[in-house]
Amino acid sequence: MDQSFAVIGGGSWATAIVKMLSENQKTIHWFMRNTDALEHIRTQGHNPNYLSSVEFHTEQLELTADINVAVAAADVLIFVIPSAFLESSMAALHTSLEGKIIFSAIKGIVPESGLIVGEHFNQRYGIPLDNIGVITGPCHAEEVALERLSYLTVACADEAKAEMLAKNLECDYIKTKISDDIIGTEYAAMLKNIYAIAAGIAHGLGYGDNFQSVLMSNAIREMKRFINRVHKMKRNINNSAYLGDLLVTGYSIFSRNRMFGNMIGKGYTVKSAMMEMNMVAEGYYAAKSAYLLGEKHQKKSKAPILDAVYEVLYEHKNPKKVFKKLTEKLD
Numbered sequence: 516m517d518q519s520f521a522v523i524g525g526g527s528w529a530t531a532i533v534k535m536l537s538e539n540q541k542t543i544h545w546f547m548r549n550t551d552a553l554e555h556i557r558t559q560g561h562n563p564n565y566l567s568s569v570e571f572h573t574e575q576l577e578l579t580a581d582i583n584v585a586v587a588a589a590d591v592l593i594f595v596i597p598s599a600f601l602e603s604s605m606a607a608l609h610t611s612l613e614g615k616i617i618f619s620a621i622k623g624i625v626p627e628s629g630l631i632v633g634e635h636f637n638q639r640y641g642i643p644l645d646n647i648g649v650i651t652g653p654c655h656a657e658e659v660a661l662e663r664l665s666y667l668t669v670a671c672a673d674e675a676k677a678e679m680l681a682k683n684l685e686c687d688y689i690k691t692k693i694s695d696d697i698i699g700t701e702y703a704a705m706l707k708n709i710y711a712i713a714a715g716i717a718h719g720l721g722y723g724d725n726f727q728s729v730l731m732s733n734a735i736r737e738m739k740r741f742i743n744r745v746h747k748m749k750r751n752i753n754n755s756a757y758l759g760d761l762l763v764t765g766y767s768i769f770s771r772n773r774m775f776g777n778m779i780g781k782g783y784t785v786k787s788a789m790m791e792m793n794m795v796a797e798g799y800y801a802a803k804s805a806y807l808l809g810e811k812h813q814k815k816s817k818a819p820i821l822d823a824v825y826e827v828l829y830e831h832k833n834p835k836k837v838f839k840k841l842t843e844k845l846d
Contacts, residue, residue: 518591633648654666772798
């Protein structure tokens with residue numbers, strides 16, 4: 516049976532996912548809160564705020580500013596709302612989620628629960644784990660817009676559901692693979708944004724490529740330790756969903772988290788950096804949640820990069836001094 520799809524969110528990654536789905540689907544339901552953007556898409560065929568070069572065939576799109584309409588109309592819901600704003604968006608939902616298949620393309624921890632998005636939907640809304648999945652990279656929305664060859668990993672405990680979504684995202688410029696490590700891939704997607712902020716701070720402070728390579732080498736090992744503490748299973752941390760996603764987010768000019776970190780390293784305050792970027796750096800919110808989660812799972816910290824980012828962003832310590840200390844902890 517053919518599935519119907521709804522994308523929940525209006526940012527760059529949501530726009531990229533709608534573009535991918537439009538290569539395979541006659542109709543995509545698309546919810547976003549910004550009514551001006553919706554009207555612009557209806558009349559002009561592109562999102563005015565994100566990936567505006569992407570031209571949509573508007574007859575394929577069922578656009579709505581009511582989350583209930585989109586949820587009621589689709590079998591598969593793809594959530595692409597920043598984790599910090601997920602619950603405020605869900606507050607308007609009174610349509611049942613029973614029987615829905617939910618995939619998260621959100622890279623962060625929900626502040627209200629301290630859980631990654633899949634666990635949040637399971638515990639807060641009672642969605643069976645077999646009906647929850649994750650979409651991870653390595654993949655930047657901007658390169659999807661340019662139709663540059665990109666790779667996605669689709670994870671779900673139910674392999675058939677992962678294959679179903681992977682098939683509907685795959686096209687000439689998108690290759691997909693599936694995984695059963697829903698929790699590990701989602702934690703990796705969250706952590707790599709924090710490490711990208713670290714890479715950005717280092718760049719802003721004037722550290723070069725040699726140091727960046729050491730930072731990323733330590734980051735993937737730190738990621739492995741962290742994920743194993745919260746969900747131990749057999750996984751290859753060098754696979755694209757983990758290492759690949761970390762590298763592209765840490766190095767790419769399209770990485771908003773690296774850009775955010777770079778501004779912090781150059782002396783911007785958190786508030787001024789966010790205002791100038793005019794977009795959400797998920798790693799900022801993730802750093803606090805991951806730090807608190809790390810304290811819960813380990814008595815003595817073995818996450819020096821995460822700790823350093825947290826100290827700079829939330830304890831307002833001097834980035835230059837914090838990273839000088841960090842250099843002594845890396846190998």
